[in-house]
Amino acid sequence: MSFFFEVLIGGLLAGVMYSLVALGFVLIFKASGVLNFAQGSMVLFAALTFVSLTERGINFWLALLATLAIMVVLAILTERIVLRPLVNQPAITLFMATIGLSFLLEGLAQGLWGSQPHGLNLGIPDDVLVIGDMFISTFDLYAAGIAAVLVGALAVFFNKTRVGRALRAVADDHQAALAVGIPLKHIWAIVWAVAGFVALVAGLLWGARQGVQFALTLVALKALPVLILGGFTSVPGAIVGGLIIGASEKLAEVYIGPYVGGGIENWFPYMLALMFLLIRPEGLFGEVHIDRV
Amino acid sequence: MIYRECGQFKTSYGSDQAIFPIPQDRWGVMLALLIAFMVIPAIANEYWLGVILTPFLILALAALGLNILTGYCGQLSLGSAAFMAVGAFAAYNFELRLPGIPLLLDFVLAGLVAAGVGIIFGIPSLRIKGFYLAVATLAAQFFIEWSLTKFGWFSNYSSSGVITAQKMVILGYDFDTPLRKYLLVLSIVSVLALMAKNLVRSETGRAWMAVRDMDVAAEVIGIRIMKTKLMAFAVSSFYCGVAGALWAFAYLGTVDAQTFDLHRSFQILFMIIVGGMGSILGSFIGAAFIVLMPIFINLSAHALFGNAIRPDLLSNMELIVFGGLIIFFLIVEPLGLARLWQIAKEKLRLWPFPH
Amino acid sequence: MNPKRTIGDVILEVEDIALSFGGVRALSHVSFGVREHEICSIIGPNGAGKSSMLNVINGVYHPQHGHLVYRGKRIRRMHAHKSARYGIARTFQNIALFKGMSALDNILTGRNLMIKSTFIEQAFYWGRARSEEIAHRRRVEEIVDFLEIESVRKVPVGRLPYGLQKRVELGRALAAEPQVLLLDEPMAGMNVEEKEDMCRFILDVNDEFGTTMVLIEHDMGVVMDLSDHVVVLDYGRKIADGTPEEIRDNQQVIDAYLGVAA
Numbered sequence: 001m002s003f004f005f006e007v008l009i010g011g012l013l014a015g016v017m018y019s020l021v022a023l024g025f026v027l028i029f030k031a032s033g034v035l036n037f038a039q040g041s042m043v044l045f046a047a048l049t050f051v052s053l054t055e056r057g058i059n060f061w062l063a064l065l066a067t068l069a070i071m072v073v074l075a076i077l078t079e080r081i082v083l084r085p086l087v088n089q090p091a092i093t094l095f096m097a098t099i100g101l102s103f104l105l106e107g108l109a110q111g112l113w114g115s116q117p118h119g120l121n122l123g124i125p126d127d128v129l130v131i132g133d134m135f136i137s138t139f140d141l142y143a144a145g146i147a148a149v150l151v152g153a154l155a156v157f158f159n160k161t162r163v164g165r166a167l168r169a170v171a172d173d174h175q176a177a178l179a180v181g182i183p184l185k186h187i188w189a190i191v192w193a194v195a196g197f198v199a200l201v202a203g204l205l206w207g208a209r210q211g212v213q214f215a216l217t218l219v220a221l222k223a224l225p226v227l228i229l230g231g232f233t234s235v236p237g238a239i240v241g242g243l244i245i246g247a248s249e250k251l252a253e254v255y256i257g258p259y260v261g262g263g264i265e266n267w268f269p270y271m272l273a274l275m276f277l278l279i280r281p282e283g284l285f286g287e288v289h290i291d292r293v
Numbered sequence: 294m295i296y297r298e299c300g301q302f303k304t305s306y307g308s309d310q311a312i313f314p315i316p317q318d319r320w321g322v323m324l325a326l327l328i329a330f331m332v333i334p335a336i337a338n339e340y341w342l343g344v345i346l347t348p349f350l351i352l353a354l355a356a357l358g359l360n361i362l363t364g365y366c367g368q369l370s371l372g373s374a375a376f377m378a379v380g381a382f383a384a385y386n387f388e389l390r391l392p393g394i395p396l397l398l399d400f401v402l403a404g405l406v407a408a409g410v411g412i413i414f415g416i417p418s419l420r421i422k423g424f425y426l427a428v429a430t431l432a433a434q435f436f437i438e439w440s441l442t443k444f445g446w447f448s449n450y451s452s453s454g455v456i457t458a459q460k461m462v463i464l465g466y467d468f469d470t471p472l473r474k475y476l477l478v479l480s481i482v483s484v485l486a487l488m489a490k491n492l493v494r495s496e497t498g499r500a501w502m503a504v505r506d507m508d509v510a511a512e513v514i515g516i517r518i519m520k521t522k523l524m525a526f527a528v529s530s531f532y533c534g535v536a537g538a539l540w541a542f543a544y545l546g547t548v549d550a551q552t553f554d555l556h557r558s559f560q561i562l563f564m565i566i567v568g569g570m571g572s573i574l575g576s577f578i579g580a581a582f583i584v585l586m587p588i589f590i591n592l593s594a595h596a597l598f599g600n601a602i603r604p605d606l607l608s609n610m611e612l613i614v615f616g617g618l619i620i621f622f623l624i625v626e627p628l629g630l631a632r633l634w635q636i637a638k639e640k641l642r643l644w645p646f647p648h
Numbered sequence: 649m650n651p652k653r654t655i656g657d658v659i660l661e662v663e664d665i666a667l668s669f670g671g672v673r674a675l676s677h678v679s680f681g682v683r684e685h686e687i688c689s690i691i692g693p694n695g696a697g698k699s700s701m702l703n704v705i706n707g708v709y710h711p712q713h714g715h716l717v718y719r720g721k722r723i724r725r726m727h728a729h730k731s732a733r734y735g736i737a738r739t740f741q742n743i744a745l746f747k748g749m750s751a752l753d754n755i756l757t758g759r760n761l762m763i764k765s766t767f768i769e770q771a772f773y774w775g776r777a778r779s780e781e782i783a784h785r786r787r788v789e790e791i792v793d794f795l796e797i798e799s800v801r802k803v804p805v806g807r808l809p810y811g812l813q814k815r816v817e818l819g820r821a822l823a824a825e826p827q828v829l830l831l832d833e834p835m836a837g838m839n840v841e842e843k844e845d846m847c848r849f850i851l852d853v854n855d856e857f858g859t860t861m862v863l864i865e866h867d868m869g870v871v872m873d874l875s876d877h878v879v880v881l882d883y884g885r886k887i888a889d890g891t892p893e894e895i896r897d898n899q900q901v902i903d904a905y906l907g908v909a910a
Binding site for chain 1: 369416417420421423424425427428429431432435436438439442443444559562563566605606609610611612613614615616617618619620623624627
């Protein structure tokens with residue numbers, strides 16, 4: 001039984017990190033009504049930039065600030081070059097534009113800093129904590145802690161501030177939001193910058209765990225089932241969804257995996273989310289949508 | 294001047310409903326087919342036939358498949374490569390387990406298997422839309438890739454999940470040279486493209502577009518949403534399945550599940566974005582563009598920097614150019630190259646007296 | 649008068665329909681009947697539940713309570729695609745055309761239920777697929793003629809002006825050769841001439857084919873001129889039901905429109 005809990009806790013801790021990545025998606029979806037496929041590439045871009053800066057002898061905090069600045073510039077550029085010309089286009093067009101953006105960012109990140117994998121040490125102790133007869137990684141604990149703090153802070157920021165309200169208005173109807181005087185450009189730039197910041201944190205935590213390399217972009221693919229489960233617009237959905245996906249994925253790998261040859265982590269979350277959607281199409285926290293004709 | 298309809302009058306609805314109602318279009322298609330079947334085989338070398346034209350045609354077929362689903366029926370899919378994989382593995386298994394099966398029947402069966410799998414993964418589209426569906430199609434991509442790798446039966450227990458396509462023989466005639474393979478692929482693709490064109494201009498196609506443009510209204514006039522969407526998934530997957538079988542049999546020879554990974558799905562999606570959503574011609578233009586672009590980048594990079602350029606930098610440049618182009622196209626002409634062609638035609642019809 | 653135009657028995661009844669969204673009541677216990685070949689108008693202030701009523705009749709919304717009776721058949725739960733099979737067609741308040749398709753194709757979709765050929769035949773454009781396509785095209789051209797939209801038949805409807813889009817939508821509904829036609833504000837946002845055209849189309853269709861019409865309209869002049877029968881809704885309740893003359897003199901209706909001094 002304690003083995004079960006060990007797996008469960010490991011899964012939940014990983015789940016918090018999924019939530020973190022999923023949150024990046026939710027922020028942008030709330031603001032621009034678009035699923036930002038480039039989120040994974042932003043994670044890679046941020047992590048690669050940071051690690052390359054530190055490898056060139058730049059102080060940890062300085063590198064962090066510099067990377068953050070670069071992500072903000074990137075957000076502003078994205079708003080100007082990609083989003084602004086596409087205002088009022090169907091959401092699906094914007095979505096495909098972000099697929100293009102993800103290629104662009106991947107090419108840019110690796111073209112600038114090289115394609116070879118980097119190790120990343122954040123100075124977080126990576127020991128094994130023994131509780132009873134369970135083994136839990138302290139790194140996972142710290143990472144989950146950091147992620148949880150960030151998730152909480154963002155939830156407060158977007159639910160309690162004026163920016164949050166403006167966001168919801170923008171997501172609902174670009175033109176109407178413009179008409180009531182919400183500065184669309186600024187909102188989008190801010191949101192993309194915040195998403196860039198989230199991508200940086202996610203990139204650092206995931207990068208420290210599995211190395212900074214191209215595979216980091218796949219972390220975003222892990223966050224997608226979290227999104228369908230929790231709903232694209234719900235912050236609590238992203239959190240709960242992340243926990244469910246993290247836990248069930250690990251449990252499935254351990255308990256179902258051996259029967260089917262293992263390696264089911266890649267698709268199991270998707271299937272789980274799909275099954276769930278078939279029963280409840282509006283997701284965990286979504287509202288039932290009525291089509292008006 | 295040449296492309297003008299002045300003085301062309303149609304005297305029956307039949308002639309106005311013909312597949313290419315304007316004679317110039319008809320001649321244009323004839324000419325294209327003539328060049329593809331007669332001229333190219335005479336002048337192209339093996340490299341062009343085997344490495345550029347054959348994969349171009351096959352990818353155009355896959356793009357056509359995706360275009361039916363996404364461009365015509367409005368259901369965004371990120372899993373088209375997975376259906377190619379199903380087609381490739383099914384074709385291999387039919388040949389393996391039913392020795393002597395006619396090759397074309399084999400391809401049709403492979404397409405049907407892909408269509409069946411497509412229907413299964415299309416079921417979520419009945420309840421979810423848009424991005425949710427796009428993400429759901431990723432489930433097909435990952436699940437199919439995984440099962441083809443994990444279950445040895447599919448690859449006849451080959452050590453690394455690699456399958457080697459059997460020889461292509463029709464009525465004792467062996468399609469073994471790049472030229473013969475090219476001609477076989479060209480024939481299959483031409484026939485399937487023609488059928489697609491027929492489908493989209495008939496009731497089936499109108500139902501797809503109706504569901505794409507406004508599903509509630511479509512239902513109110515009696516179109517069954519479920520049947521229409523699943524039909525789009527089936528036909529689309531059939532096309533992708535045949536494309537996958539051709540990819541294995543006529544192009545690469547040996548493939549594994551990773552040949553048809555997420556990147557391939559995106560590649561096909563890019564083809565229809567660049568070429569034009571909801572356009573048969575666009576699928577071909579898009580495929581040509583995406584197949585030729587890397588070659589162009591490669592050549593120009595070598596011309597500019599000589600051989601000093603690192604291969605990984607080159608592949609990153611490719612990513613940047615592709616990404617940039619996608620964004621560029623979406624901003625400048627969301628309907629793709631086919632739309633530009635159409636605008637040019639509309640202008641030509643009136644030229645030189647536009648008013 | 650054309651014999652088809654003689655008003656017959658009740659063919660469509662709504663009985664005790666109640667519909668709510670979440671906690672919001674859209675319709676409460678509404679009943680009325682529509683007789684064959686008549687033009688029945690549903691009027692009422694904004695938010696009275698008129699569009700919801702049409703949506704219930706053709707199965708877009710499912711009421712929590714009540715049922716429909718269509719040609720003597722009791723229907724508890726109407727489905728949208730079934731209503732088309734019963735011969736009920738519909739136009740929408742905010743035009744619901746297929747924007748990417750030409751006017752011709754839009755009207756052709758209206759005939760989808762009459763297509764017999766399979767998709768295999770269609771893929772080869774062979775046999776029935778070909779003959780049907782041409783036969784339906786001929787019928788659709790008659791509608792195009794009738795609605796005077798010949799010049800725009802091949803234009804994608806997204807590019808057409810509003811008034812023409814409304815006509816194409818009417819054309820799509822007519823293409824189905826419906827027995828009952830539901831029109832949701834067919835004249836909204838039109839100028840006087842366009843309204844006159846639309847009135848003529850509606851009367852012609854009713855005259856020539858005997859199509860039963862249920863329409864929602866705000867222009868009282870139009871309603872009084874066209875209708876054989878008027879139903880008045882207010883806050884989801886039926887407050888009056890009768891001939892135009894009866895409605896004109898009904899105190900409750902006047903109160904609903906003008907407000908009552910408290």
